[in-house]
Amino acid sequence: THFGFETVPEAEKAGKVQGVFTSVASKYDVMNDVMSVGIHRIWKEAMMDWLAPRPGQKLLDVAGGTGDISFKFLKRAGSGHSTVLDITENMLIEGRKRAEAAQMVDNLDWVVGDAMALPFADNSFDVYTISFGIRNVTRPQEALDEAFRVLRPGGRLMVLEFSQIPVPLAQKAYDLYSFNVIPPMGQMIANDRDSYQYLVESIRKFPDQETFLSMVQQAGFENTSYRNLSLGIAALHSGWKI
Numbered sequence: 001t002h003f004g005f006e007t008v009p010e011a012e013k014a015g016k017v018q019g020v021f022t023s024v025a026s027k028y029d030v031m032n033d034v035m036s037v038g039i040h041r042i043w044k045e046a047m048m049d050w051l052a053p054r055p056g057q058k059l060l061d062v063a064g065g066t067g068d069i070s071f072k073f074l075k076r077a078g079s080g081h082s083t084v085l086d087i088t089e090n091m092l093i094e095g096r097k098r099a100e101a102a103q104m105v106d107n108l109d110w111v112v113g114d115a116m117a118l119p120f121a122d123n124s125f126d127v128y129t130i131s132f133g134i135r136n137v138t139r140p141q142e143a144l145d146e147a148f149r150v151l152r153p154g155g156r157l158m159v160l161e162f163s164q165i166p167v168p169l170a171q172k173a174y175d176l177y178s179f180n181v182i183p184p185m186g187q188m189i190a191n192d193r194d195s196y197q198y199l200v201e202s203i204r205k206f207p208d209q210e211t212f213l214s215m216v217q218q219a220g221f222e223n224t225s226y227r228n229l230s231l232g233i234a235a236l237h238s239g240w241k242i
């Protein structure tokens with residue numbers, strides 16, 4: 001129907017999401033820069049500032065796609081290891097090309113898998129990140145539960161995701177921009193209106209800061225908090241497995 005993803009049954013969502021990212025994979029990095037006017041880079045650096053990677057840490061970067069977060073993390077840590085997990089193989093293939101170009105193959109593993117059923121043992125990682133990924137997961141609470149399970153005690157969760165602007169008028173202006181500008185731009189640049197229509201709809205539907213914070217707590221995380229980025233267009237959520 002013309003309501004698009006709104007009416008897609010839950011069981012089909014994963015397949016749709018995979019379709020979207022399979023079709024954008026080769027253009028993903030460029031489109032990210034164009035659509036966000038480069039601002040996603042600033043948000044990812046803000047994520048690293050708060051995360052403060054340390055040498056030797058073991059990161060699990062879920063919905064890691066082409067590996068942006070992992071590359072930044074390893075660069076800041078100086079040494080360490082990252083496992084990039086994603087449900088779309090084509091995204092990981094793009095990422096691995098980047099790793100080869102940056103001569104960082106040894107510090108990275110690329111794993112096809114689902115955030116809701118991680119193929120890892122309990123207590124295996126120091127840090128869990130998910131950047132612009134959890135919004136795409138069919139049942140986000142299950143992804144958070146899995147994050148808690150695979151983190152070691154003392155391990156840390158950090159989520160970067162689009163959020164809601166707490167000022168209604170500003171949110172309204174932002175909605176007008178995103179619904180009217182992003183899909184036509186996706187059509188023009190990538191010849192793919194539907195993927196970018198999905199993008200703006202999924203952003204609008206995602207829980208606000210406080211609601212998502214309570215989901216993080218529900219998974220068992222403690223010392224939880226969040227920071228708004230760009231007035232709340234995006235937000236970082238942090239939690240610790242104690």
Ligand code: SAM
Nearest residue numbers: 021063064065086087088091114115131133136
């Ligand atoms: N983390 C990267 C970044 O910040 O640029 C990529 C984010 S991209 C917008 C979202 C990614 O989530 C896609 O690569 C998609 O394949 C992945 N994804 C969607 N659902 C997933 C799931 N259930 N489990 C793992 N990855 C998933």
